[in-house]
Amino acid sequence: MGIEQDLERKKGLPPGSLVYVGDEVASSTKISVIDYIGDDLVEKELDKIQDVYPYTKTNSVTWVNIEGLNDIDVFKEIRDEFGIHPLLIEDILNTEHRPKINILNDYVVMILKMVWFNKEEVEIEEEQISVIIKDQTIFTIQEKEGDVLDSVRKAIRQNLGKIRNMSAGYLVYSILDAIVDQYLFESERISSDIEQLEEDMVIDPDQTVLQQIYHYKNIGMHLRKLVWPVKEIIGGLEKSKVIDMNTGFYLKDVSDHIIHVMDTVEMTRSMAANLLDVYFSSVSNKMNEVMKVLTIVSTIFIPLTFIAGIYGMNFAHMPELDEAWAYPVVWGIMIAMTLGMILFFKRKKWF
Amino acid sequence: MGIEQDLERKKGLPPGSLVYVGDEVASSTKISVIDYIGDDLVEKELDKIQDVYPYTKTNSVTWVNIEGLNDIDVFKEIRDEFGIHPLLIEDILNTEHRPKINILNDYVVMILKMVWFNKEEVEIEEEQISVIIKDQTIFTIQEKEGDVLDSVRKAIRQNLGKIRNMSAGYLVYSILDAIVDQYLFESERISSDIEQLEEDMVIDPDQTVLQQIYHYKNIGMHLRKLVWPVKEIIGGLEKSKVIDMNTGFYLKDVSDHIIHVMDTVEMTRSMAANLLDVYFSSVSNKMNEVMKVLTIVSTIFIPLTFIAGIYGMNFAHMPELDEAWAYPVVWGIMIAMTLGMILFFKRKKWF
Amino acid sequence: MGIEQDLERKKGLPPGSLVYVGDEVASSTKISVIDYIGDDLVEKELDKIQDVYPYTKTNSVTWVNIEGLNDIDVFKEIRDEFGIHPLLIEDILNTEHRPKINILNDYVVMILKMVWFNKEEVEIEEEQISVIIKDQTIFTIQEKEGDVLDSVRKAIRQNLGKIRNMSAGYLVYSILDAIVDQYLFESERISSDIEQLEEDMVIDPDQTVLQQIYHYKNIGMHLRKLVWPVKEIIGGLEKSKVIDMNTGFYLKDVSDHIIHVMDTVEMTRSMAANLLDVYFSSVSNKMNEVMKVLTIVSTIFIPLTFIAGIYGMNFAHMPELDEAWAYPVVWGIMIAMTLGMILFFKRKKWF
Amino acid sequence: MGIEQDLERKKGLPPGSLVYVGDEVASSTKISVIDYIGDDLVEKELDKIQDVYPYTKTNSVTWVNIEGLNDIDVFKEIRDEFGIHPLLIEDILNTEHRPKINILNDYVVMILKMVWFNKEEVEIEEEQISVIIKDQTIFTIQEKEGDVLDSVRKAIRQNLGKIRNMSAGYLVYSILDAIVDQYLFESERISSDIEQLEEDMVIDPDQTVLQQIYHYKNIGMHLRKLVWPVKEIIGGLEKSKVIDMNTGFYLKDVSDHIIHVMDTVEMTRSMAANLLDVYFSSVSNKMNEVMKVLTIVSTIFIPLTFIAGIYGMNFAHMPELDEAWAYPVVWGIMIAMTLGMILFFKRKKWF
Amino acid sequence: MGIEQDLERKKGLPPGSLVYVGDEVASSTKISVIDYIGDDLVEKELDKIQDVYPYTKTNSVTWVNIEGLNDIDVFKEIRDEFGIHPLLIEDILNTEHRPKINILNDYVVMILKMVWFNKEEVEIEEEQISVIIKDQTIFTIQEKEGDVLDSVRKAIRQNLGKIRNMSAGYLVYSILDAIVDQYLFESERISSDIEQLEEDMVIDPDQTVLQQIYHYKNIGMHLRKLVWPVKEIIGGLEKSKVIDMNTGFYLKDVSDHIIHVMDTVEMTRSMAANLLDVYFSSVSNKMNEVMKVLTIVSTIFIPLTFIAGIYGMNFAHMPELDEAWAYPVVWGIMIAMTLGMILFFKRKKWF
Numbered sequence A, B, C, D, E: 001m002g003i004e005q006d007l008e009r010k011k012g013l014p015p016g017s018l019v020y021v022g023d024e025v026a027s028s029t030k031i032s033v034i035d036y037i038g039d040d041l042v043e044k045e046l047d048k049i050q051d052v053y054p055y056t057k058t059n060s061v062t063w064v065n066i067e068g069l070n071d072i073d074v075f076k077e078i079r080d081e082f083g084i085h086p087l088l089i090e091d092i093l094n095t096e097h098r099p100k101i102n103i104l105n106d107y108v109v110m111i112l113k114m115v116w117f118n119k120e121e122v123e124i125e126e127e128q129i130s131v132i133i134k135d136q137t138i139f140t141i142q143e144k145e146g147d148v149l150d151s152v153r154k155a156i157r158q159n160l161g162k163i164r165n166m167s168a169g170y171l172v173y174s175i176l177d178a179i180v181d182q183y184l185f186e187s188e189r190i191s192s193d194i195e196q197l198e199e200d201m202v203i204d205p206d207q208t209v210l211q212q213i214y215h216y217k218n219i220g221m222h223l224r225k226l227v228w229p230v231k232e233i234i235g236g237l238e239k240s241k242v243i244d245m246n247t248g249f250y251l252k253d254v255s256d257h258i259i260h261v262m263d264t265v266e267m268t269r270s271m272a273a274n275l276l277d278v279y280f281s282s283v284s285n286k287m288n289e290v291m292k293v294l295t296i297v298s299t300i301f302i303p304l305t306f307i308a309g310i311y312g313m314n315f316a317h318m319p320e321l322d323e324a325w326a327y328p329v330v331w332g333i334m335i336a337m338t339l340g341m342i343l344f345f346k347r348k349k350w351f
């Protein structure tokens, strides 16, 4: 509903108007920079976006991280200083945007989603992260504080691997790799959750399990919508000339992971569909069992009750009633009928 | 049925005969023009189509909006004055035409659908809008008064954004953008409606909910049919040379929105399909519950009634009947049987 | 079965043997010609195919229409005089042939199906029509008398539109247009029929409606099989050089209609599938209602009957029987139990 | 199971080892040759494969037919004399091989399946036929005696059509045509069988019909697996240079038939799926009917039985029992209740 | 769960960190080499990877087989000595990696899965095998001891086929062929297992059979996930220049087998889906039968019991009770009603 209202508001504006579309109301926009080249490393929190310009003009790799989209002026400044197209800034501010890549002459803009599985609410949470790549400067623009990039920061700080000796393209790869590793992790979790559901189902298939399966199907659909476009984005990145290093190989590694995630999600969807069949069949079988109990009891006792009813009638002239052998004979007939019925049901394999 | 009659009527005519095919009976055809270039702006209602010619011969961007398709002479005049192919005019007058684009040497014709969600009738309403692009003149031809283009008019009138300083191609983009924003808005509404249905379903799954799901599936199918060809239309527009500016970038933005709409519609369809499964399962479960109640009551009381029937028989020689302990013993047997049954059902987890 | 026998007969013959494969037994083969160029028009019934040769050798457009495939000699003559490949004549005579196009150096052969919806038998009827295009001569070869081309004949006779001033390519387009307009008309009819079924279903879903849905699904499949290849045929025609005019544009118009027909057929199939779901759900709901009635009545009266049975027993020592208050108390218990049950069912929302 | 054992045996051997994989145990390998050019025709049974070499070295078309795969030496000889790759000979001897084509510099190998519908066992029977094309020599290698090529032999023997005046390529086409004609014939038979099932279903839908539908679905799947690759094979053949004549046209004719077969098989599968829906619905309807009968009878008689039970109680003080009007009044109440119930059911349309 | 933990651990490391991801805890890493060229053959177990270097520097084909991934130093040594990219070594150590191929300037890395069907647990077991191809050296790196390559070793040792006279490319082909032959073997086994299930189903369709079908569907999905990428891998191998021989032909043979496996797996999935339909229908039919028995018995005896109840009432004035003919007449009526019911059920074909 929030989205609809946002969209309603935007509909009256010309294209390229900067309006923040999203649910998050972060208190402020936080800017930080990590600037490195070889052994040199500067890491700082900044008060205003203009403080970042000195870093972007050097040869070092400059990673500007912006958290919170409320301060529209920051983005107007980026638009004007770095020559980013207004329509792209508009897209970055729209946190409901589909993942995509735009490759321009001298810069690239990517929109991606970070995901977390919220265990309490059994729901996929997402946060949009936009990446602007211009020369040796990388902007990452997020909805709010917190992300999946701490492993990248740690590698830069502690000089792990070769990141400190690589250009900005390697930083972009590292960011993508961290985001996609999270997809991998969450998709495996969903997969093992649904395997757990499968076992629960075998033990006790009830309506609750069904609704969980249904819920996981929706989660799978949601994850797929976020992950699917990333393959195309990596394809686009490979073709772009903005990234100067031989990234093709690195990007193929990320691409492998994306395909693995997609495989896992599809597998999950198929298993969920199969589980629904098993569920329905088990409901049918239970019904069958209930019906059999009813039918066996009814079929045995209703005819017996009728016979008892016969000899409960008050006709004056019922010769049998006066015979001494009659009562035991009736009992005999009743027992014979019961045994016959039981035999009949045995032969039908109802027991 | 109206369509069939229209088609029947048309079948007897040679191709290119101008006949209005549609449900709408607008009282008259209304023509208006907006002509602008930089700071100059003229906006006028016109009596006849010929009054528009002076504007179309200047360098300024001329937007001619025609509402109502009844006055065939207007379209014959356009056909002859602007050299539009009769088959295309025929298509414009057929308000049941599929969205499409025709790119010719010196002009382009697009047929699109505007959509609104009618809340009262829970139905997608559509209105065909055809766009003719020739040099700096843009015709928009609609079935009746009212459209989704007020944001475009406002931008021109109040000089918002850069539209007043751009050529006709940017106007075409703005019109497309406004139409597609409406798709986005309506698809989000349908999506949130179906999420509401999902919640209703959990609380009380009845036949009414089912028919609503079914109805929303049809709405999704309908919307998809209208939106799907627009992607291809934008692809065609990108390749055409009629639009002189660098529109590729702008059109990709519209294209992004179309993909978003398609994603939303597909998501909606999948959720509706899932909901049907949940519905059917819940119907089965209810049936199961009903059957259990019947079976439990019958299985407990039918045998008891039989025993009561036995001792209601009027045989002369039934020794038990005369014993003082017999009645309490029978009660005891009955209570024991009942407890046994309850235990049996408990172990089967029917309670 | 007729087809199988035809096929069996053909299997023993070498390829290119001319054998008529089909159900129709037309009494004779009827040949007629329409020859026109500008104001000149000749229309004639011919006794033998050789009479058509003078017309085919002039510059005028010559339309030869042949109805009935029994007279094999006519087709041998065409094969030899116009150099048509024997395998193609074989295909023309096989009225079960799939729609297709063959483009050769100096002529083109198309096989198409005309369709009619037979209201009485609620069935799609088809008739094969083959078109041979060679220079300015067009052959249309039909299984029997009657077709959908009267609008084309009328346009030629009354000089409507521009057909009289165009070459043979325009005639081919007009013929295709007339055939496809009929597809459009019949697909719309099927679509509105299924919408009618949808309304019937809501009012009274019974087995008859189900079988109609099933029948319409089959009709949709049948229509799709006939219409689908026409798109490819038009694509082939566009690429061929035999048709000398700028037909690309005209053919795209026909192509639009074909896509519209396909959309309608697909929509119909989806709606039919949805209706089946609604039907099955409504059957389940009815069953549920029946079960509830049974369960309510049984669950109330079976325990009461048991109580009545208790006091119908003939034990000598049943102290309650002699008490004056006993009978009203039993009634009281029975009424209380009934009210309890009703309350129980009310709380379960079974009423 | 036979296949598994064959595969197990083969797994231990290096690639290209010649081992016969298949179910058939033909007593011997039979070799025959037909050699023709214009009016010259030789037809002979041969004792050993070496006897065929004189024929293969002349200009005439030489058709060598080998029936039975047991005599591995024959195939080693062909491998060595004609330079056929060992892996291809291995494939020819594996009668479970998928249909395929291999085009090499100076020869072509095709693997195809001939099919027959076995009426008694209601099953598709297949026999692998491999075709080697080298210059003017054609080998056809079959699992056992008997094939679908008698029409080709007859055409050669009786000089029907133009086969005697054409090169080896035309013989290949004729063989393909004969094999595909059989597909056509069998697919039409399956199609008409399933239409028969449809009629049976309407009259009396029982479990037997269901299993037949299921069986025909499997047959359709099987046939599709055999036929589908043939389209690709023909495509490959068109591109190869081994066949020297203008076969493109002839092969397109065969291709048309393959598409027709595929259409028929798909149609069959859809109809089978539809029939399953109709079957399930009819089972549900029958259940509904059964339940209604039970419910109507129970709902009418259980309350009546209760009333009878009341007045069968033996309380000393039941004042009604002594009134003369009581018995008729009870009857009246019972009749009224019955009528009320009947009215209730009538209004629910259960009759 | 193990995977999730592995992934969690890896998330904090920079890309290219060598960490073993997998379930297997082999006690040690075992290295062996087979080195051959023509008649020369050396086969040895090695203590350390460095011992292999003398062999890799000669012209002979060197096959280094490594079993067990625990000794990370071995892989660091291979990375450094042979210049394999760290990201690829990382992939090789991740035994959950998707099958893939990486083609670099002077070497190729393939990741594949060997499969075995575990009969006891009715489960597909997989083991990852990575193949590094560099000049005439081939590394095969496996998770643990045991593989499907004994037929390749035997061919080398016993000089079967031409492997000893071919270059390393032929060895790669032989390895691929052996792995794919195992796929073929296991897919045929699954296929015949499911055919067995089909027969079991016809005899006695119970819940156990259903769960087996469901299980085999999952196995099919699993196998498909492993096999599907192999086609693409072979396509990549064909295009790479690392393999110097004319392998195209050999690889097409492997490719044929992969398609065969895919066909078999798809067939299996379709058959499993069909079996589910048959199962559900059989459950419905059984339910129908149960219901019929209940309905027949109830419908016959409930009305009879009512009649008996009537004449069990204790009204003082029930004239019939005193008539001598009354009792036989009531019997007559009861028998007539029973016969009527039986007739009614016979006409409904419930017997």
Ligand SMILES: [Mg+2]
Residues within 6 Å of the ligand: A014, A015, A016, B177, B181
């Ligand atoms: Mg916008």
Ligand SMILES: [Mg+2]
Residues within 6 Å of the ligand: A087, A090, A091, B253, B256
């Ligand atoms: Mg945008």
Ligand SMILES: [Mg+2]
Residues within 6 Å of the ligand: A022, A023, A095, A096, A126, A128
């Ligand atoms: Mg969001």
Ligand SMILES: [Mg+2]
Residues within 6 Å of the ligand: A022, A023, A024, A095, A126, A127, A128, A143
């Ligand atoms: Mg958010």
Ligand SMILES: [Mg+2]
Residues within 6 Å of the ligand: A067, A127, A142, A143, A144, A145, A146, A147
């Ligand atoms: Mg964040």
Ligand SMILES: [Mg+2]
Residues within 6 Å of the ligand: A177, A178, A180, A181, A254, A257
């Ligand atoms: Mg990664």
Ligand SMILES: [Mg+2]
Residues within 6 Å of the ligand: B014, B015, B016, C177, C181
């Ligand atoms: Mg028309």
Ligand SMILES: [Mg+2]
Residues within 6 Å of the ligand: B087, B090, B091, C253, C256
């Ligand atoms: Mg048109």
Ligand SMILES: [Mg+2]
Residues within 6 Å of the ligand: B022, B023, B095, B096, B126, B128
């Ligand atoms: Mg309309």
Ligand SMILES: [Mg+2]
Residues within 6 Å of the ligand: B022, B023, B024, B095, B126, B127, B128, B143
């Ligand atoms: Mg309208």
Ligand SMILES: [Mg+2]
Residues within 6 Å of the ligand: B067, B127, B142, B143, B144, B145, B146, B147
């Ligand atoms: Mg309007």
Ligand SMILES: [Mg+2]
Residues within 6 Å of the ligand: B177, B178, B180, B181, B253, B254, B257
């Ligand atoms: Mg927009």
Ligand SMILES: [Mg+2]
Residues within 6 Å of the ligand: none
């Ligand atoms: Mg059911």
Ligand SMILES: [Mg+2]
Residues within 6 Å of the ligand: C014, C015, C016, D177, D181
């Ligand atoms: Mg033929």
Ligand SMILES: [Mg+2]
Residues within 6 Å of the ligand: C087, C090, C091, D253, D256
């Ligand atoms: Mg043909």
Ligand SMILES: [Mg+2]
Residues within 6 Å of the ligand: C022, C023, C095, C096, C126, C128
């Ligand atoms: Mg026909």
